[in-house]
Amino acid sequence: MKRIIKCIIFIIIFLIIIAILSKIFIPKNNTLEAGIGKRKQPASGILTEPENTIDVLVLGDSESYNSYIPLELWNQYGFTSYVCGTPAQRISNSYEYLKSAFNTQKPKIVILEANNLYTKNGVVRRIKEYIDKKIPAFEYHDRWKSLSKEDFYKSSEYTEIVNDKGYRYSNKVRIVKKSKRENFMQVNENAKNIPGYNKKILKEIKDYCDKNGAKLILYSSPAPANWSYDKHNGIEKCAKDSRIEYIDLNLKVDELQINWKEDSQEKRGEHLNYTGALKVTNYLGNYLKEHNELPDHRQDEKYNSWNEAYNNFQKEIEESKKASV
Amino acid sequence: MTYFSVIYLLIFLPVVALIYNILPQKHRWKLLLLASFTFFFSISKGLIVYAIGSTFLIHYIGIWLENVQEERNRVLKEAEKENKKKIRADYLKKQRRILTFGVLANVGVLLVVKYTGFFGENINSLLETMKVSFRLHIPKILMPIGISFYTLQAVSYIVDVYHEKIKADKNLARLSLYLTFFPQIMEGPICRYSETAMQLWEGNKITYESLKSGLLRISYGMIKKMIIADRLNKFIGEIYTHYGKYDGGIMVVGMVLYTLQLYMDFSGTMDMVIGTSEIFGVKLPENFKQPFFSKNISEFWTRWHITLGAFFRDYIFYPLSLSEPLKKLTTNARKKIGKYYGPLIASAIALFCVWFCNGLWHGAAWTFIFFGMYHFVLILSGKIFEPAVLWLSTKLHINREKAWYKGLQIIKTTLLVFIGELFFRATSVKAGFEMLGKMFTNFTLNSFKDGTILKLGMDLPDFIIIAIFTVIVFIISIMHEKDISIRKEISKKNIVIRWTFYYLIIFAIIIFGAYGLNYEVVQPMYANF
Numbered sequence: 001m002k003r004i005i006k007c008i009i010f011i012i013i014f015l016i017i018i019a020i021l022s023k024i025f026i027p028k029n030n031t032l033e034a035g036i037g038k039r040k041q042p043a044s045g046i047l048t049e050p051e052n053t054i055d056v057l058v059l060g061d062s063e064s065y066n067s068y069i070p071l072e073l074w075n076q077y078g079f080t081s082y083v084c085g086t087p088a089q090r091i092s093n094s095y096e097y098l099k100s101a102f103n104t105q106k107p108k109i110v111i112l113e114a115n116n117l118y119t120k121n122g123v124v125r126r127i128k129e130y131i132d133k134k135i136p137a138f139e140y141h142d143r144w145k146s147l148s149k150e151d152f153y154k155s156s157e158y159t160e161i162v163n164d165k166g167y168r169y170s171n172k173v174r175i176v177k178k179s180k181r182e183n184f185m186q187v188n189e190n191a192k193n194i195p196g197y198n199k200k201i202l203k204e205i206k207d208y209c210d211k212n213g214a215k216l217i218l219y220s221s222p223a224p225a226n227w228s229y230d231k232h233n234g235i236e237k238c239a240k241d242s243r244i245e246y247i248d249l250n251l252k253v254d255e256l257q258i259n260w261k262e263d264s265q266e267k268r269g270e271h272l273n274y275t276g277a278l279k280v281t282n283y284l285g286n287y288l289k290e291h292n293e294l295p296d297h298r299q300d301e302k303y304n305s306w307n308e309a310y311n312n313f314q315k316e317i318e319e320s321k322k323a324s325v
Numbered sequence: 326m327t328y329f330s331v332i333y334l335l336i337f338l339p340v341v342a343l344i345y346n347i348l349p350q351k352h353r354w355k356l357l358l359l360a361s362f363t364f365f366f367s368i369s370k371g372l373i374v375y376a377i378g379s380t381f382l383i384h385y386i387g388i389w390l391e392n393v394q395e396e397r398n399r400v401l402k403e404a405e406k407e408n409k410k411k412i413r414a415d416y417l418k419k420q421r422r423i424l425t426f427g428v429l430a431n432v433g434v435l436l437v438v439k440y441t442g443f444f445g446e447n448i449n450s451l452l453e454t455m456k457v458s459f460r461l462h463i464p465k466i467l468m469p470i471g472i473s474f475y476t477l478q479a480v481s482y483i484v485d486v487y488h489e490k491i492k493a494d495k496n497l498a499r500l501s502l503y504l505t506f507f508p509q510i511m512e513g514p515i516c517r518y519s520e521t522a523m524q525l526w527e528g529n530k531i532t533y534e535s536l537k538s539g540l541l542r543i544s545y546g547m548i549k550k551m552i553i554a555d556r557l558n559k560f561i562g563e564i565y566t567h568y569g570k571y572d573g574g575i576m577v578v579g580m581v582l583y584t585l586q587l588y589m590d591f592s593g594t595m596d597m598v599i600g601t602s603e604i605f606g607v608k609l610p611e612n613f614k615q616p617f618f619s620k621n622i623s624e625f626w627t628r629w630h631i632t633l634g635a636f637f638r639d640y641i642f643y644p645l646s647l648s649e650p651l652k653k654l655t656t657n658a659r660k661k662i663g664k665y666y667g668p669l670i671a672s673a674i675a676l677f678c679v680w681f682c683n684g685l686w687h688g689a690a691w692t693f694i695f696f697g698m699y700h701f702v703l704i705l706s707g708k709i710f711e712p713a714v715l716w717l718s719t720k721l722h723i724n725r726e727k728a729w730y731k732g733l734q735i736i737k738t739t740l741l742v743f744i745g746e747l748f749f750r751a752t753s754v755k756a757g758f759e760m761l762g763k764m765f766t767n768f769t770l771n772s773f774k775d776g777t778i779l780k781l782g783m784d785l786p787d788f789i790i791i792a793i794f795t796v797i798v799f800i801i802s803i804m805h806e807k808d809i810s811i812r813k814e815i816s817k818k819n820i821v822i823r824w825t826f827y828y829l830i831i832f833a834i835i836i837f838g839a840y841g842l843n844y845e846v847v848q849p850m851y852a853n854f
Binding site: 003010013017018021039124138141142144145 | 332336784824827828831835837838840841843
């Protein structure tokens, strides 16, 4: 009995210390200097956008932030969007981002890139995610290298506005292998099953959007490395059952004029580069504008910062082009 | 799932330990066997059939050998005295045939699985050099985890039954557990049947003391592996892959730090393995005994990967040295070149075989064979020059027992080990020589002055942390060398000191461990061998 009590006290002290360490190690701002990390920094900007200014919210893994360019849509149509995509984002993470975005925003449309519906989300990963969420000391432990005095007493407050609104620019060009790009969407009747847990979370996301008056749309960015007709059938069936709109751009590669010699970042065709993303963004912008009532804020002074952001984005592209020449 | 993964440490091991203690003692072995198969399957999937096949094979070979031995004893009992010698010889022949079959079948599978690609590629290169258009088709064969380790255990079992050191085990499950016990399946230690089989079968209760002691040993392993070895991984990878870009100064750092990485990785994993077994009341043999306090290369190999060295000593070196042809050679050589150098010729032949096998066992590449031959040359030359060194030190009135002399021997041995490990890690033998050459032809400190060294995957705080924890491990090693057990010493202290010590270890691993988003997951290095 005495030993059991000792063990309990030992664990309680451990939890107290780890809670204190979590407070110290958690980044105090959403900047790279403050230690938030490259994976999360672009998506974290959703929390610093002025309240109720985002019309479209985009979620998903790397396919999302490599294919959807919010500032292009601003320039062309005047509605605002933000990409909360992160590398290898699980559907459960997408749901977390959705809920935290809705704390300050009321987007009319939520778009989910469908690739992560096929990403396995096992019990172990979920436990790990839960621990990381509850005890940030694990995720941010490496910040011991850059701790400052402020980390010991300041609480966390995000202030950094992210210029590219979650999009991650890349001008890397790789010719996609013939074996990958040819016939990757061969028509067949098979439908790849979506894991049960992912389906359950998708339903929760749909319910959450309905409850908050937002429309949920699924889309698949062209990606020969990740996509197939089996997956298309699986998502289409699921979307139909759940009454969600689904746009599979892998079927519209010709219509979009995707050039696999110019528009991909990798030989396997995993992610689009800027030129590829521009084609997808144009199509999606057109689709969103045609099928939904989205406001045009371009003449609204409240949104002046978006014009500035667009100009900065263009400069960034020019500079990067010069650098690569 | 590997020993340092979240799933192993936070789910697999605690669940197995909990169920183990709830189960009645007589059923505990079943859980250990189930856990071992689950662990094996989680890594190698269907390749588990290799281990199961090996278990069946040695099980029946063992029984076969024992049946022959029993038959021999029965026949001998009834035989006339003058016939006994012949009967023994006949049965020995029969046993040898069975043993040869058993060893060849086990080692044969290992050879096919591990070396087909290597031999195939070399034959094809040779054909190309000879301008022969024919090429061998090289099939891709997947290698099950731990095959290099459990094959040696399987061989040791049947050889020990052959020598009648142990009785053949009629219990297939016990033999299977001996071969596949989950904490040791990935990297050993290479155990003998007599050391572990019965302990595993007994199902000793997990006590508070065994749990505490085991966990402390595990955490020491985590410090070595997660704080030091894994932190070095990116840095070492960069230097050895792109050695052409860097100067000799960087090569020296790369050589020293790779040896450190390998030691911390392998010995840290061994601490994890032995600590885990301790929790279940199973005492596994030690695989490391402060190797960097060795005064010569022979001694080093009695302190580094001890169970592998012991296997080669007992199952290759001694049988070869005591074989008829080598005994004859020794007798003849002794007459011609004296008592010291005479037996050395036979020893050299046996030693060559040991080190060729040792090198090849580590992997299917010329770098490993070179590594083996390097140690063969060092050990043999040590023996050849020993009389000369003795003579010289006597002439110069050098007391070889003095601390300074021993210190110099330790430094010399450590330098030789560094060079050996450089070739062990190098991408090719040629690359190894180029890296070594740069240390002499292109040695500068420019990379330190201009900060290049801090751009290869480790920054200054990384170097500082590695230095601090290496010093801590060094101090602990000195204490172990003096037979001081830190775990025992700590357990004597009051609760405040004890708990502070425990919390320091836990939080050192949490804060300074090289895990998470900024680091790649590094599998235990010897699991690939």
